[in-house]
Amino acid sequence: MDVKSAITRARRGLREERRLYIVAVTSLAVAFICLGATLLGVTNLDAAATRWGQSGRITLFLKDDADQQDIAQLRVVLEGLADVSEVTHVTPAQARDSFLEEADVGADLSALPPEVFPASLEVALVQGVARERSESIAARLAQFRAVSDVESYGSWFQKLDHLLWGARMLATGLALLVMFCVVAVIGNTIRLAVARRRQEIEVLKLCGATNGFVRGPFVLEGMFQGFASALLA
Numbered sequence: 001m002d003v004k005s006a007i008t009r010a011r012r013g014l015r016e017e018r019r020l021y022i023v024a025v026t027s028l029a030v031a032f033i034c035l036g037a038t039l040l041g042v043t044n045l046d047a048a049a050t051r052w053g054q055s056g057r058i059t060l061f062l063k064d065d066a067d068q069q070d071i072a073q074l075r076v077v078l079e080g081l082a083d084v085s086e087v088t089h090v091t092p093a094q095a096r097d098s099f100l101e102e103a104d105v106g107a108d109l110s111a112l113p114p115e116v117f118p119a120s121l122e123v124a125l126v127q128g129v130a131r132e133r134s135e136s137i138a139a140r141l142a143q144f145r146a147v148s149d150v151e152s153y154g155s156w157f158q159k160l161d162h163l164l165w166g167a168r169m170l171a172t173g174l175a176l177l178v179m180f181c182v183v184a185v186i187g188n189t190i191r192l193a194v195a196r197r198r199q200e201i202e203v204l205k206l207c208g209a210t211n212g213f214v215r216g217p218f219v220l221e222g223m224f225q226g227f228a229s230a231l232l233a
Helices: 003-016 018-054 067-080 094-105 132-143 154-196 198-206 213-232
Strands: 055-063 084-090 120-125 145-151
Touching: 018 154, 055 132, 067 084, 067 120, 084 094, 120 132, 132 154, 145 213
Parallel strands: none
Antiparallel strands: 055 120, 055 145, 084 120
């Protein structure tokens, strides 16, 4: 195949069928933009989930009748763990104020006494602690006498994992759909171009042109469509 001749005929074909190719390139660019936006969203969500998972927190809810000595001993144990970066004691009054501030509730709930809210220890883990390690620490801390309940936010991360799985499946499906659209649009555009230039092709065949010589410009036109669509997107 004469590359120079193929390029010349491809340029002529693009010029003669420019409206057809503009529509095709615009359609493909929109498809690429949708795919890119979806992949970007999934990537950002995955990165955020990784950061949240590696900056774990554990909340230890204390018993109402917990002995202060037991609480102090628990804090000493927590502060001695290499995986723990900070331990904060939250009193019932502080828990009440935090709840009222974050929940933005009405006057009825604002009258609740502090005793309704349990005291707790907010445990911040060091950056990079695996989720499995966080669950293991939470299970051990639940055995202390002063602890009534432990929240390691594992169920929340499970829901986030399910959301990420669904987003990845959506991105995969969209990628396959975009690939199908690219092939279909380019193929149909080339078919229309071939139909409009049928007489030219027949003349070339009568003159002894090979299949490669005839197909060359159309292949280049298809490559141009894909490149222009990606560049526009």
